[in-house]
Amino acid sequence: MTASPTLLEATVRSGEPFALIARDADTVELLTGDVVDVDLLADIPLHDASAxxxxxxxxxxxRQVVERGFDCHDDQAPLRCLVVTAHxxxxxxxxxxxxxxxxxxLADAGxxxxxxxxADIVRTVIADEIGRGEGANFVxxxxFTARVDVDPLTAGLTWFRALLEHERGAYWTFLVSTPGHLAVGASPEAHVSAQSGPPAAPGSTTVTMNPISGTFRHPAGGATADTLTEFLSSTKETEELFMVVxxxxxxxxxxxSDGGRITGPHLKEMSRLTHTEYMLRGTSTMDPREILRETMFAPTVTGSPMQNACTVITRHERTPRGYYSGVAALFTPSTSGHDLDAPILIRTAYLVDGRLRVPVGATLVRHSDPDGEVGETHGKAAGVLGAIGAIPRDEAAERAALDEDAPAAERRALADDPQIAExxxxxxxxxxxxxxxxxxxxSPSEGARHEGARHDSSPGEGSPGEAAARTALVVDAEDRFTTMLAHQLRHLGFAVTIAPWHAASDDAVDAADVVVAGPGPGDPRDDASPRIARMREIVAARKDAGRPLLAVCLSHQMLADTLGIALAPLAAPHQGLQKEVDVFGHPASIGFYNTFTARVQPGTTERVDPETGEVTEIAADPASGDVYALRGPGYASIQGHLESILSRDGLETLDRLLAHALSPAAARG
Known part of the structure; x- marks a missing residue:
């Protein structure tokens, strides 16, 4: 420190809690205040006693995922709040x-x-979790741990300086010092933000999320267009990003309310790593604490579906996560309440009781290579350790990336390279x-307007826009793809309610104009699971009553089973797989997230119930007999996820299947 204390030096010497945050190239924000630990996100004290x-x-x-009923190794890490008194x-x-x-x-590092x-854990997760239909990907x-023998705050400030000098592309570079805990890092990823003002409507905020996935470790000397091209051409890396989006x-x-629009993809270039990313934007009227709760936590550091990812993490990680994969959430007063800026707590070093801890994870998908995932964790740890100066830096790459006076051929503007942009x-x-x-x-589709899917109206009762919307009950089987399905249904003009499988009462199921039985993880044959058993009840009851039903993915498999169509595991999971399939005469590009399938003899196009004579049409793969869709009197189903970004023809296919289920000509009697 210099002889004449600056504001920062005075803050450090005071021993009081503080935070340093760099969000642009020119300034560093210094926040001081009082520390308050609370139990719930709703308890974050955004107002004083006078409001x-x-x-x-x-x-x-x-561990805050316990608020949503999700599993974790609960270390009781505090939800720590720095109530800012000076900024x-x-x-x-x-x-x-x-x-x-x-x-x-560093000493005793490793x-x-x-x-x-x-690597063995990776193999087990691929075989026993993804291979059994528990989800699409898991982190x-x-x-990486080491002993640090110097004063913790001195170490943290040294590392923060190194990050300011040597890291690039970070969303936040930060240090947070509170009693007994110090965190310093350079997070590349904004998990969620909520900002008032244009283009948000009055009383609402613009919500932004920033999914980042795919990790390219720079070779010695830095990344080039040629080396990056190979990474961008990788099916694994591409599908990994699509799944987190x-x-x-x-x-x-x-x-x-508007579901969210995606823009991108873009490159996120850092000192040792490059990632690919999208931006998602929409508008909301929720309290920012509730927005944060509903988005706990980023799939890039957990997996999908989120609830089951937490269960898988608990099964395979040996220790609690602490703050890794949580967020640093800055709530700032605004004209409409509070704005929110919340980066993910990754690429972060923690120093507690003289021990440095740098948590890193790899995203495991169906075609992950265990040795490659080991290498990814090394690369991510090296990204932090190199940036803070704990291991040697690639000085040639830094010069090329950061030195504006370097020759043009050495400077990195990879996103502007025509081949990369293409x-x-x-x-x-x-x-x-x-x-x-x-x-x-x-602007519903033509099918929705003219085939009865949008409004329940009869001739002579006025225009469709004046009639009451049909009601749709979406039953959530622990995969929040149902929120995307609900948004598409609203786009088609339905009044939609989402109910978790355990809260979908028989009366609610019976009352809806159409029931959409949703997707979820697990084996559809596992009747020992209360979730599977209840979803089977709902699908069977709705079908037997002849009331309009659309079954998706897991529920599609259950519907097939009630019809006497065999179920079987796939030879290789179709998690995040895009396929071109024929859905009753309509070619469609659909995204699949399944490990099990209904299967018929190749060439089978219908099934006739031997007792009732009821005919079920079958759309299946001509070679394997894997069933892609079913439709019969008052019901339709689809194995793929029409709501997925991978379903180019999703909305139109959803519209057609709903129109069939709702069509009087398709119903019994």
Whole structure:
């Protein structure tokens, strides 16, 4: 520290809690205040005793998922709030001059789980979790740990300086110092933000989410267009990003009336790593604490579907996560209440009781290579350790990336390279226009207007727009794809209610004009599961009553079983797989997330019930006999996810299947 104390130096010497946040290239924000630990997100103290708004920085631990009833290794990590009493904006140069620069030595450094053991965990998750239909992808972490023998705050300030000097592309670079806990990091990813003002409508906020996935570890000397091209051409990396976008759209559809629109993809370039990312935007009137609760936590650091991902994490991770994969949430008073800015707590070093901990995870998908995932955790740990100076940096890459005076051939502007830009843009050709274009409840498809799916009206009762909307009950089987389905149904003009499987009463199921039995994880044959058993009851009761029913994915398999069609596991899971299929004479590009399938003899196009003579039409793969869709009197079903971004023809196919289920000509009697 310099002889003449600056505001920062005085804060450090005071021993009081504080935070440093760098969100732009020129300034560092210094926040000071009082620490309050609370139990629930709703308890974050955004107002004082007189109801005056105040600024709060909250560190939200992973264990907070218990608020939503999800599993975790509960370490009782506190939901820690820094209630801000002073907020200063300091010139970055002044902050750098005040920070220590002497390297901090590490001792007894290494991963808590050896490479081969971690590779075995990867194999087990692929075989026993993804292979049994428990989900599409899961993030399993391990920790790089070391002993630090210098004063914790000195170490943290040294690392914060190193991040300011050497890391690039971070969304937040930060240090938070509170009693007994210090965190310093450079998070690349904004999990969720809520900002008042244009383009949000009066009384609402613009919600933004920033799914980032796919990790390219820079070779020695830095990334080039040629080396990045291979990464962008990888099916695994591309599908990994699409899956996390789907998962975050589930969250956006739960908090935003317009469901969320995606833009991108973009490159997120950092000092040692490059990622691909999308931006999701929508509008909401929710309290920002509720927005944060409904979006706990990012699928890029948990998996999908979210609830089951937490269960899988609990089964395969050996220790609690602490704050890893939680968020740092800054609530700032605004004209409409509070704005929210919440990056994910990744690429972060924690220092407690003289031990450094850097948690890192790899996203495991159906075609993950265990050794490759081991390498990814090494790369992510090296990204943090190199940035803070704990291991040697790639100085040649830094010069090329950061030195404006470097020769043009050495400077990195990879996103502007024509080949790279073309590869990025080409990804959207596979995606559903519904989620790429602005949305609203108006402008239903022609099928919805003219085949009765939009409104329940009779000739002579006025225009369709004056009639009451049909009601749809969406039954959630623990996969929040149902929020996206509900948004599409509202777009088609339905009045929609979502009910969890355990809360969908017989009366509610009977009262709806159409029941949409949703997707979920697990084996459809597992009647020992209360969730599976209840979903089977709902599907069977609705079909037997001859009332309009649409069954999706897991529920489609259950419907097939009630019809006497065999169920079987796939040879390889179809998690996040896009397929071109024929759905009753209509070619369609549909996204699949299934491990099990209904299967008939190849060439089978219908099934006749031997007792009732009821005919069920079957759309199946001509070679394997895997059933893609069913339709019969008052019901229809689909194996794929019409709501997924991978379903280019999803909305139109949904409209046709609903029109069939609702058509009087298709119903019994």
């Amino acid at each position: 005056a708004p105040r600024e709060v920085l909250a560190l939200v631990p992973f 200063h904006s300091l010139p970055r140069a002044e902050v750098l001059a005040a920070l220590p620069a002497e390297p901090v030595a 991963f808590d789980i050896p490479d081969e053991e971690y 399993i972490r391990r920790d 789907d998962e975050e759209l589930k969250m956006m559809s739960a908090v935003c 590869l990025l843009a080409a990804r959207n050709e596979r995606l559903a226009p519904f989620w790429l274009n602005p949305q609203g409840p108006e």
